[in-house]
Amino acid sequence: MDAGSNSETNDMKFRIVYDGPALETHEMNVRDLAPALLSLSDALEEAGKTVYGNKTVVSVKVNASFKAGSFGIDLIASSTSWFKQAVDFFSGDSATAAANLIALIGFCPGPREKICKGLIQLVKWIGPREIKKLHNLPDSNVEIFVDDDSEIFDSKVIELYRNIKLRSSLQEVISKPLEQEGIDSFASTVDDGLTFMTIDKQEAHYFKVELPAESIISESTVEKALQIKNISFNEGSRWRFSDGSSSFLAEIKDQKFISDIDNNTLNFSKGDMLLVDLKVTQYMIGDAIKTTFEIEHVKKQLNPQRQIDLPFE
Structure with a gap:
């Protein structure tokens, strides 16, 4: 699989993988898989609206390499071609809107010289703790304080963190499937499996989101x-x-x-x-x-x- 974005089509290929004893035969119940894929599409679409506004459409398609009975699924995230020159939140890279969103959500590492610090990494870092305070930095970043620790994230990642609809979709992709007996981890990759972003069963609990009170x-x-x-x-x-x-x-x-x-x-x-x-x-x-x-x-x-x-x- 060609990892990375296609500069002419504004496509970004990536793969998600569910793993565990229940999937040793490379089969996954469609009742678990279908809602997860729909929610993945919803998450990217909502992230696109949050970061770029309503004029940018980001959609997810299953790549032709998908085979029934596989728990590793190749996907393509596509952004509207007119947004090819989208503002790059990771300076120096000509990534498309779709590639930026995948990095901002945290499904993959960002540009090679950067370390991916997206929404997923933020949720994992916070874990069961609560945010104490946030401090805006002059470079469009935000310093987040949790207990005695602090980390710096892109301000767009904070916007994604606050988006209830996106967080709820991400819960369906990560937390719900890993609640099933025998499914132990969720992972994603953009380099054909050379490196993975992985979430285990314990970490999956962090992605559950409570709806705000009425x-x-x-x-x-x-x-x-x-x-x-x-x-x-x-x-x-x-x-x-x-x-x-x-x-x-x-x-x-x-x-x-x-x-x-x-x-x-x-x-x-x-x-x-x-x-x-x-x-x-x-x-x-x-x-x-x-x-x-x-x-x-x-x-x-x-x-x-x-x-x-x-x-x-």
């Missing part, structure tokens, strides 16, 4: 007329409603309304609506937004199909 970003209560779409009488269950533009699940917090239902004081039929005070809360979870709905007070039960309005004086 934080409220918006909270409001509004009066709304809601059409009942689905009713659940189980305690703590949510009802499905429509406000005319969208359908959603909402938890009913009005205890008097719930008590009236339990006592058979209220009856429901098709088309019933409720006039309610609806609490809408939005949470930020990583880079995603979650919205919840709660009915704090039911003001009135409406059924427009039951009566015809007449012009009484």
Whole structure:
């Protein structure tokens, strides 16, 4: 396999290898392999967005040398050709965007005269410890302090470390497969196996990432007329409603309304609506937004199909 990048196609060839007693026959369960390969593609794509922005597309393709039943997989990372002259974060090298990203993630050594210090190396160095502080250096590097130790990494590596989506994808590539009995290590190489970046079973635990706690970003209560779409009488269950533009699940917090239902004081039929005070809360979870709905007070039960309005004086 040709190690390194192709200057005309902006391709970077590399290989990942899973090893252990369970793989002595050179076979790996596709249920473990397929999600890992998809997550590897996601990790490189997300790294590309983080480092170069949305205009650079980095994709991963399985090389023609891949054979079913192999646990060593040859891959090609390709970057968009117009970005051939991408800014080189490892000075003096004409590496493509794909090659830079592979080095920044830490799948391989960087240029020959440099030692690879990417995201993977950062995670391994931190291990089970916690970062105490970071200090920005004038050369686009960052000094990281952990316990009584410190190391210097490229600022782009720190950006990758902070990216929850990328870290979650890397967890699927490294931690999840190594949780399987008989799979003991993950490795990658860009020089046809002359040198390897290796992660063992104990180190794989370091790549597990905890999602950040939910934080409220918006909270409001509004009066709304809601059409009942689905009713659940189980305690703590949510009802499905429509406000005319969208359908959603909402938890009913009005205890008097719930008590009236339990006592058979209220009856429901098709088309019933409720006039309610609806609490809408939005949470930020990583880079995603979650919205919840709660009915704090039911003001009135409406059924427009039951009566015809007449012009009484």
